[in-house]
Amino acid sequence: MSDLLNALINSEEKIDWRHFVSDIRQQEKRYLLRNDILSAFTNYCINHQKSSEFPKKSNLSKLIYYTQEIILEDGSLCLIIRPKIASQEVYRVTEDLKIEPMTVQELLDVRDLLVNRFHPNEGDIFEIDFGPFYDYSPTIRDPKNIGKGVQFLNRFLSSKLLQDPQKWLEALYKFLSLHSYNNLQLLINDRIKSQQELSDRVKQGLKLVSDLPADEPYQNFRYELQTMGFEPGWGNTASRVRDTLSLLDELIDSPDPQTLEAFISRIPMIFRVVLVSIHGWFGQEGVLGRPDTGGQVVYVLDQAKSLEQELQEHICLTGLEVLGVESKVIILTRLIPNNDGTRSNQRLEKVHGTENAWILRVPFREYNPNITHNWISRFEIWPYLETYAIDAERELLAEFQGRPDFIVGNYSDGNLVAFLLARRLKITQCNVAHALEKSKYLFSNLYWQESDDKYHFSLQFTADLIAMNAANFLISSTYQEIVGTPDSVGQYESYKCFTMPELYHVVNGIELFSPKFNVVPPGVNENVYFPYTRQEDRIPNDRDRLEQMLFTQEDSGLIFGKLDDPSKRPLFSMARLDRIKNMTGLAECFGKSERLQEHCNLILIAGKLRVEESGDNEERDEIEKLYRIIDQYNLYGKIRWLGVRLPKNDSGEIYRIIADRQGIFVQPALFEAFGLTILESMISGLPTFATQFGGPLEIIQDKVNGFYINPTNLEETAEKIWEFVSKCEHNSNYWQEVSQRGIERVYSTYTWKIHTNKLLSLGRIYGFWNFTSKENREDLLRYLESLFYLLYKPRAQRLLERHLHS
Structure with a gap:
């Protein structure tokens, strides 16, 4: 340049x-x-x-x-x-x-001077630099391959196998001999004493199973394989064992990335999984719409169900089911004693529709029961996480009757707890950041001191730096979550270099070209969210009840607004009432367009209706703002605002009811990391308008199966929606065409089976990489511990002291 x-x-x-x-x-x-x-x-x-x-x-x-x-x-x-x-x-x-x-350092000094917080000549400031820890790891070169870490890693490992076959086959041999389940040895035993012997025995094993019928059960030839040195885990039938041994034989003789991934993905090494989701009201009903409680709960519950099913299928395919091997998934969350009518005070709760997936709730220690017995905002949660991780470790070991194999953190707090647990348990750690607050709040790092009493970004951003660098791998829902677009910086990219004046400078916060990044989009629960045309799967009584609630039911204390003409085309949105979700922006957009008001009704399902009922500052502000907008634009008779919390099944049917009336779903967030509601609305058959800032750019193909909007330009947004409405009124087929393309888009790309299959494959491959590479992570982990104890913990302690005197 x-x-x-x-x-x-x-x-x-x-x-x-x-x-x-x-x-x-x-x-x-x-x-x-x-x-x-x-x-x-x-x-x-x-x-x-x-x-x-x-x-x-x-x-x-x-x-x-x-x-x-x-x-x-x-x-x-x-x-x-x-x-x-x-x-x-x-x-x-x-x-x-x-x-x-x-230099980066000079840039950060300039930014400090801008806020008059610190002059570089007055003394040095703490510098955080993770660059040296990535010097000895392979890195991706081409930016378009960022987020395809596992593909790169497979190519890298395959090339190593070719360059130094003796060394890498020895590592592979040792890796295969590691695996066991409750003292049951898996894969190979001590009859195979070297990598060369492994190669010879694989060929013998192949000859044995090739002569058997394809569907011959493993139990019938188990002992013959065992005398050769092969323990259970290769397959449940002769054909499955043959395919697995063939992959290993091919990997030994002529390794390539596809063979490596296919083989490692078959290894039985993950049986017990922990999903960490700390903040909010985590439950299976009656929690959605509460402060800090939305898409992440839906995501983690659906992920847990699919993971358990995928793990059990894998156990069956590897032949371990007949030996009593079981999978177990635990969602680790917070127990809230003052449960406010939810099940958040129950220690253990089975996940509906599963055999062995559980919600395990562990309480915060009682530093001040007036605080710790109640819901705590995600912005205030930081002082309790270290002791929580210590207590959770004990509970997890008891529930699993041993160590888990794999841990997945969610959001900043869950990722930090995942780091603390993975460090102690020595297990593979994966991070998911559904949304990093640093990207959502403009200049949040630069002016952190002005908002730290309210948001505590100094703690959150430090926790993010620690957790994202500690993780063995990270999954994002979209490519642009990592590195943005040509026009915008990605969430993780924003951590590359930044300043928090008078606290620290980050000169290299994350290596964006590291193979630890992988794009693995979530799925949608197909049992709850399905096309409105599947009438046979819909329940008429539910439809009638919810239709009345949406359009005609008298005010019950949970509904604001009576529609003058309920038959108008509904514009619908459902989200929490906070600034980023921007429901008030949608109401103002509607208020600015007389044409939309003439042809449509606005239906909102959002938070509470009264300020005094909310304990969340942002929600209270948005409630007041929404009432002001309704008054300003005289939206009475044209808007319906429901302050209800819906069971999942009801939310699925509501999308379909809106689709019955050829309605439109609008997602107006100022920023959306991914957008599960977008998948839910599209699979239901609703034409969807979603923010152009964030993940929707990769879900929706603009003007094909949905539409982008700029939520900061209300007039332009209203015009785009009106243009669609107008086309629908002039062409009776247009609504159905967009609807059908949206349904097809979700089924082709966004299912939980695709997601969990990929996630478990990643868990196995990164476990293999950590073992075979002998990468020295101890220096990095010590550095991270230093940041935790020198930067994070003192600030968390000060916040705790404030809570103690609340």
Whole structure:
């Protein structure tokens, strides 16, 4: 990018550059983000009457396109340029047009000065740098392959097998001899004493099973295999054992990535799984819509059900079912003594529809029962997590009657607890970050001191850095969660370098090109959410009851608004009432469009109806705002607001009822990491409009099976929805066409079977990688422990002291 800068400044366009800089200096802002920069450039072109070609083909326009941020300094400015995804360059341009490359440290100093918190000459600041810990690990080169970590890792491991077959076959031999279940040896026994002997015995075993009928049960030839050195775990029939041994034989003779993944995915090494989801009201009914309780609960419950089924199928296929081997999945969450009518005070609860999946609730220690016996906001939860992990370890060991094999953390708090548990139990750790708050709150790190009393970002961002670097692998729902798009920075990318003035500088917070990143989108519960056309699976009584609740039932204390004409096309949305979910923005969008009001009703299922009923500050603010909008735009008779918490089955039927009336689902979030409600609405058959900021970009194909909206531009959003409504009224088939394409999109890509199959395959392959690579993670883990005890724990202790005196 320095070439482009030099070309600009050494051409006639340097006059335009001076004028553009002069224009932006007239603004009050000293820190311009991408949207500010693009808007300022558009205004510059208009005000200076530039030609129609200038905004597209000039050097200045090219520079503007790649510039992510501009910081105005006295006498110069700092350009943060993103020439490509996951890459950043920083330059200072002086008044006399000198171009000086800047280091990350210099950039962070400039940002500190911007908030007048810290001057770099007044002393050093703590620097966090994870870069050296990734120097000895393989890294991906091409940004488009970020998120395909396991594919890269398989290629890397296969190449190692070819380069040094003796070493890697020895590692493979040792790895196969490791596995057992409750003292039952699996795969190979001590009759096979070396990797060469393993190779010979594989060929003997293949000859044995090849002569047997394909469906011959494993039990019938178990002892013949055992005398060769093969223990249970290779398959449940002769054909399954033959296929598994063939893969190993091929891997020994001529390794390739596909064979490696196929073989490792067959190894019985994961039986007991922990899913960690700490905050909120975790339950199977009566919890959704409460503060901090939404899509993550749905995600984890559905994941647990599918995992248990997938694990049990794998046990059956490996021939271990007849030996009494069982899978077990535990969702580890928080026990809340003052349960407010939920089951959150029950220690153990079986997951509906499963044989051996459980919710295990462990309480926070009673530092102050007025706090710890009640729900605690996800922003206030941090002081209790270390002792919680210690208590949870004891409970998990008792429930599993041994160590779990695999742990999956969810969200920042669950990921930190997963780190603490994985460290103590020495098991493979996977992290899921459904949404990282750093991306949701603008300048949340830069101005952290102004909001730390309310949000405690200093704790959360430190916890994120620790957990994401500790994890053996991370899964995201979308590619752009990791590294964004050409126009926007990804959630994880935002942790690459940042400052928290007077606390620390992060000069390298995460290696985006590490193979630990994998895109594994979630699924949708097909038993609850299915197309509205499947009338035979719908329950008429439920439909009648819910239809009345949505459109005609009199105010019951849980419903606001009576519709003048319930037959109008419904615009529907369902989400928590918080700022990011932006339900108030949708109401205002509706209020600004007389055409939408004339042809549609707005139906919202969102939070509570009264301020005094909510204990969440953001929810209270949004309740007040929604009432103001209804008054301002006189939406009485056109809006229906339900403050209800729905059982899952009811929410599925509600989507279908809206679809019966050829309605529309609108997801107006300011940012959405993924968007399970989008999958739910699409599979139900509802044409869906969803935010262009976040995961929906990878779910929806715009104007094919859904539509993108910019929730910050209410008039444009209203126009897009109206355009669709108008088309539907002029073409009776248009609604059905979009509806059907949405259904097909979900079934082809977003099922839980696809998700859990991939997740378990990743768990096995990263377990194999950790063993065979002999990668020294101890230095990294010690560094992470230092951050935990020196940065995280003292701040958590101060928050705890505040809670003790509440």
